[in-house]
Amino acid sequence: MLERDRQLVEQWRDGNTGRGEELMAHYHRYYLSLCWRYRIKSEDDQVDLYQEVLIRLMRVLPNLTLKSSFAGYLRRVFHTAVRETRTSTHLAPIHEGIVNDGPDPDQPVRDQEIVAAIEECSEGLNDRERSVFSARMIEEKGFTDIASVLKVSLGNLHVIYHRARSKMRRCLEQKGFRV
DSSP states (O other): OHHHHHHHHHHHHTTOHHHHHHHHHHTHHHHHHHHHHTTOOOHHHHHHHHHHHHHHHHHHGGGOOOSSOHHHHHHHHHHHHHHHHHHHSSOOOTTTOOOOOSOOTTSOHHHHHHHHHHHHHHTTSOHHHHHHHIIIIISOOOHHHHHHHHTOOHHHHHHHHHHHHHHHHHHHHHTTOOO
């Protein structure tokens, strides 16, 4: 993965914008998981922040050398952009979240109901459960990777993950969703 990321960054730096698009497309789900983790729910705010992150990446691209995967670098740029954007613009503080102004006419209402229910149910998870659930279900990381990041044993991680899934299932079923 690291070698692939390095090659794409080098080609992007050399003027091949298609490689930059490929790299960003590869990490798009990861970007969305970061938005979810920071409670950036409005699609407009996600797009604005994505553009800010892309601008920051373009500024440093001539000097960018990857020592680890692009995901780690993207996370640092994202975090800095969120922190600076939230102090200077309309974005709400992390603990308040960002409220969606209403239904998007381009999306089915049912999809929005499911997303809203998942977001609401995730509030019932503690921070560790939410992190594990997000890493596994949204970022699609393996148990070994998650355990090493959180510095817990695999057995403990499986217990945390099982509890998080059980809580989410119960909550979604109470809201009328079949899980």
